Amino acid sequence: MAQIIVVYHSGYGHTKVVAEKVAEGANASLIAIDEHGDIPESAWDELNAADAIIWGSPTYMGSPSWQFKKFAEATSKIWFTQGWKDKVFGGFTNSASFNGDKQVSLIALQTLASQHGGIWVSLGLLPSNSKDATRKDLNNLGGSVGLLVQSPSDASVDEIPQGDLDTAVSYGKRVAEITAKLA
Numbered sequence: 001m002a003q004i005i006v007v008y009h010s011g012y013g014h015t016k017v018v019a020e021k022v023a024e025g026a027n028a029s030l031i032a033i034d035e036h037g038d039i040p041e042s043a044w045d046e047l048n049a050a051d052a053i054i055w056g057s058p059t060y061m062g063s064p065s066w067q068f069k070k071f072a073e074a075t076s077k078i079w080f081t082q083g084w085k086d087k088v089f090g091g092f093t094n095s096a097s098f099n100g101d102k103q104v105s106l107i108a109l110q111t112l113a114s115q116h117g118g119i120w121v122s123l124g125l126l127p128s129n130s131k132d133a134t135r136k137d138l139n140n141l142g143g144s145v146g147l148l149v150q151s152p153s154d155a156s157v158d159e160i161p162q163g164d165l166d167t168a169v170s171y172g173k174r175v176a177e178i179t180a181k182l183a
């Protein structure tokens with residue numbers, strides 16, 4: 001079976017919930033980037049062995065968090081040898097506003113995957129944007145590059161809109177299906 005890893009940072013727990021949903025859909029294991037921007041040393045071996053890597057970060061000030069960026073820069077050692085070339089990659093971000101400049105973060109995650117010579121997986125869902133659409137619907141935020149999630153600024157980690165969480169599971173499944181096809 002394909003090895004899939006979700007590697008993510010979450011400052012206040014909301015992105016962690018999203019990461020868990022993506023991992024549920026992908027049947028993936030999770031690696032948390034800590035508050036210092038580090039992952040356990042053994043996690044690098046897991047990432048090297050993975051068939052697919054899904055990045056996740058909250059959007060802070062219109063970009064991935066500095067902890068995620070520190071991790072991203074640490075992957076430059078692997079970039080030098082193109083050690084992750086042809087792996088499958090996906091990515092997600094979560095922020096308080098509907099827009100909130102999430103796309104900037106997502107493009108940063110896609111670019112990181114491309115620097116590594118990876119194969120990027122898009123969201124693969126039509127937007128739910130009719131008059132009848134609600135926050136319970138799949139892809140109500142209308143993403144395409146990757147997964148977008150909105151956690152209202154006063155929402156606890158248990159109050160992330162259900163449609164976004166379902167979209168996270170769906171995206172995880174899609175990454176797993178595409179990884180299996182390429183295996």
Ligand SMILES: Cc1cc2nc3c(=O)[nH]c(=O)nc-3n(C[C@H](O)[C@H](O)[C@H](O)COP(=O)(O)O)c2cc1C
Nearest residue numbers: 010011012013014015058060061062095096097100
């Ligand atoms: C320093 C900081 C900067 C933020 N910048 C943005 C932003 O640019 N756009 C936005 O929509 N939300 C922004 N937010 C809100 C967070 O993205 C949101 O609360 C998110 O759910 C936090 O995820 P976490 O609990 O995993 O840390 C910011 C929050 C913090 C703490």
